[in-house]
Amino acid sequence: MSAFDDAGADLELRQITKTFPGFTAIEQLDLTIPAGSFFALLGPSGCGKTTTLRLVAGLEEPTTGRVLIGGRDVTATKPHERPVNTVFQSYALFPHMTVQGNVEFGLRRRGVKDAGARALEALKLVQLDHLAARRPSQLSGGQQQRVALARAIVNRPALLLLDEPLGALDLKLRREMQLELKAIQAEVGLTFLHVTHDQEEAMTMADTVAVMNRGRIEQMGSPQELYELPRTLFVANFLGQSNLLTGDVVATSGANTVVEVGGVRLSIPTARMQRTSGAVTVGVRPEKLLLLTEEPKAKRGVNLLGPARVTDVSFTGVSTQYQVEFPENSALPGMSVFAQNLVFGAVVNPGAEVWLSWSVDHGFGLADAAEPGSSFAAAEADDTSVAVAAGES
Amino acid sequence: MTGRFRGWGVTIYSIVVFAILLVPIGYTVLFSFNDAKRTNIIWRGFTLDNWTGICDDARVCGAFGASILVGVVATVFACALGTAIAIALVRFRFRFRNALTILLFLPMATPEIVLGAGLSSQLVNLGIEKNLVTVIAAHVMFCISFVVVTVRARAASLDPSLEEAGRDLYGSPAQVFWRVTFPLLLPGIVAAALLSFALSFDDFIITNFVSGSAETLPKYIYIAAARGIPPQANVFASLIFFLAIAAVIAVELAGAARRKRLLRAG
Numbered sequence: 001m002s003a004f005d006d007a008g009a010d011l012e013l014r015q016i017t018k019t020f021p022g023f024t025a026i027e028q029l030d031l032t033i034p035a036g037s038f039f040a041l042l043g044p045s046g047c048g049k050t051t052t053l054r055l056v057a058g059l060e061e062p063t064t065g066r067v068l069i070g071g072r073d074v075t076a077t078k079p080h081e082r083p084v085n086t087v088f089q090s091y092a093l094f095p096h097m098t099v100q101g102n103v104e105f106g107l108r109r110r111g112v113k114d115a116g117a118r119a120l121e122a123l124k125l126v127q128l129d130h131l132a133a134r135r136p137s138q139l140s141g142g143q144q145q146r147v148a149l150a151r152a153i154v155n156r157p158a159l160l161l162l163d164e165p166l167g168a169l170d171l172k173l174r175r176e177m178q179l180e181l182k183a184i185q186a187e188v189g190l191t192f193l194h195v196t197h198d199q200e201e202a203m204t205m206a207d208t209v210a211v212m213n214r215g216r217i218e219q220m221g222s223p224q225e226l227y228e229l230p231r232t233l234f235v236a237n238f239l240g241q242s243n244l245l246t247g248d249v250v251a252t253s254g255a256n257t258v259v260e261v262g263g264v265r266l267s268i269p270t271a272r273m274q275r276t277s278g279a280v281t282v283g284v285r286p287e288k289l290l291l292l293t294e295e296p297k298a299k300r301g302v303n304l305l306g307p308a309r310v311t312d313v314s315f316t317g318v319s320t321q322y323q324v325e326f327p328e329n330s331a332l333p334g335m336s337v338f339a340q341n342l343v344f345g346a347v348v349n350p351g352a353e354v355w356l357s358w359s360v361d362h363g364f365g366l367a368d369a370a371e372p373g374s375s376f377a378a379a380e381a382d383d384t385s386v387a388v389a390a391g392e393s
Numbered sequence: 394m395t396g397r398f399r400g401w402g403v404t405i406y407s408i409v410v411f412a413i414l415l416v417p418i419g420y421t422v423l424f425s426f427n428d429a430k431r432t433n434i435i436w437r438g439f440t441l442d443n444w445t446g447i448c449d450d451a452r453v454c455g456a457f458g459a460s461i462l463v464g465v466v467a468t469v470f471a472c473a474l475g476t477a478i479a480i481a482l483v484r485f486r487f488r489f490r491n492a493l494t495i496l497l498f499l500p501m502a503t504p505e506i507v508l509g510a511g512l513s514s515q516l517v518n519l520g521i522e523k524n525l526v527t528v529i530a531a532h533v534m535f536c537i538s539f540v541v542v543t544v545r546a547r548a549a550s551l552d553p554s555l556e557e558a559g560r561d562l563y564g565s566p567a568q569v570f571w572r573v574t575f576p577l578l579l580p581g582i583v584a585a586a587l588l589s590f591a592l593s594f595d596d597f598i599i600t601n602f603v604s605g606s607a608e609t610l611p612k613y614i615y616i617a618a619a620r621g622i623p624p625q626a627n628v629f630a631s632l633i634f635f636l637a638i639a640a641v642i643a644v645e646l647a648g649a650a651r652r653k654r655l656l657r658a659g
Contacts, residue, residue: 057557080560080561
C-alpha cells in the first residue's frame, strides 16, 4: 500500500454485472484500461457509468464479476484498501478542515511521514498553495475542484477516478480545467478514469473513450475513431450529429457496397459497414456534406442527393447549419448540413433548391437499423444530460 | 397619532411580557440572599450566608448532586444511543424503518404523567428497586427521542459523499466516523446534549414515579415546598440560571470571534 506505481496500473473489469432492486445498472461488462492512459466513460444519465466508477472505487459491490487493479483482484476489498482515489462530482471536501488538512487526509491515514510537505507540493501543482490555510467554503467552485484534484493525486493512486468533475463549473472555467487536467495527467502520469456525459469533454481530454448505454459499452476507441466511424445508432447520435438513411443493400462493387435509399443509390466503403446485407442504416456527418446550388454531374466516388429544399438556416459563428428536406422524394428524411463560414453570412436562404454531395469515403454503415420515422435523430449530448444530470446512480 | 400610539403599545406590551418572565427569576435570585430563619417567604435582611454555606442543608446539596449525576449520565447515554439511531435512520434503508420513526416520537407525544405511571407499575411488577439507576434509565428513555430528532436533522443535511471520500482516502470505518462523520455531526450532538441535560435536570413528573426514596433537586423542592423551601435551593437555582446565561454569552462571543477571523482570512 505504501508505494504506488508512478505510471499507474492497469484496470481490468471482468464480466461485471450490477443489479439494484428493480433494475440492472451494468450488464456483463468487460473492460481493460491500460496503465498511464486517460480513459473516458461517456454516456447519458443512468447509463451505468457512475456505477462502474463506484465499483472500481469499492463504494459499490458487483453482483457478479471481478475487479482487478494492476493484476490484483480487489473485488472483495474495502474502499480504503484500494490504491484508488476519486474526485467526486460534488468535490466532497471536508468542510471542517482547512485546504491543507483536506489534502493531507489520505497521506495521514496511510501514515506517510512528510504529509505536510507533500500536500503543499500537490497544492502547488494545482496552483493553490497560497490558499492552504483556508476552509473549502472560502474558495470558488473552480478552486474547490482543484483542491479535490490535489487531495486525490497527492496519494499517487494506481488509478484516479473522476466523476463528472467539471460538471458544476461554468463553460469558460470548464474549458480551462479540461486543459489543466490533461496537462496534470501528462505530468503525473497516473491512469485516469473519467466519467462524463459531455461528449465534447470526453473527446477533448481522453485518449480512449468508451461510449456506454444501458449498462453496456456500445463502442470503444480513440475520439476520432468513434466520431468518424460510429458503429451503432446510439454512438452515431450521442457523439455529435449524424444524417442517417435506411435502405437495402443492392450490390457490392469493388471496395464499396451500394445501398438503395428511396430509389437513390449510395455507395459506402464496405470496410466501413458493420453489416453488408439486407436493410441497413448508413450515415454521414453533417460537416462532411457539400451544399450545392446547381445539380452537379454524377462523379465516381461522390454520393449525390437532390434536389432538396432548405427549410432552416441558423448561423452559429464559425459555421452555418442548414436543414434540408426532400419534397420530391418522401423516402428521404430531412438532413442537416454544417458549412464553414468562408464568406460573410449564409450561402443560401430558406426555400432555396440545393443538392447535397459527399465523398463516398465519409459514409459509414451501422450495426443496428434505425427505427422507422426516426432516421433523422440528432441528439446532442447536452440536451439529454441536463434534464437528469442529478439522477445518476 | 396612530403610529405613535402603536409604538407605545409595543413598548408597554414588551415591558409587561419581560416583567412576567423576569419577576420570578428576580425573586429567586433576590431571596437567595435573604437572611431566612425558618421560611424563605418574607424578606428579613441581606446575607451571603446562603451562598457561602451552600451545603449547610445536606439534603439540598445531595439532591443537587443527584440531579447533576442523573443529567450527565442520562445525557451521555441518550446522546450515544440517539446519535447511532439517527445515523442509521438517515443512512440505511431497512425493514420497519418508518415504524421505528413513529415509535421514537411516541415518548415525546405521550403525557409525562402517563409515562411515569406506566414505568412505575412496570418496575413494581418486575420487582426492580427504584433508585437513581431507574431514574437514569427513565431519563435516557425520554431524552433519546429528542436526541434522534436533533441529530437526524443534522445528519440528513450531510452530503453522503463526504463519508465516501473519507473511505476513498484510506480511512477505516472507525477513522471515517471519528474524523469525518462525528465532527460534522458535533453541532447537532451538542445541541441534543444541552437539550437532554435540560430536560433531565428539571424533570419532576417521571422522576417522582421512578425514584423511590432517591431525591433529585426538582423532587426535593417539590417536597420542601410544603414546609418551606430553604434559601440554599434559591442559591442553586440562581447558580444554574447564571451558568446558563454565561454559556449562551460564551457561545455567542466564540461565534462572533470565529466570524471575524474568517472575514479577515477571506
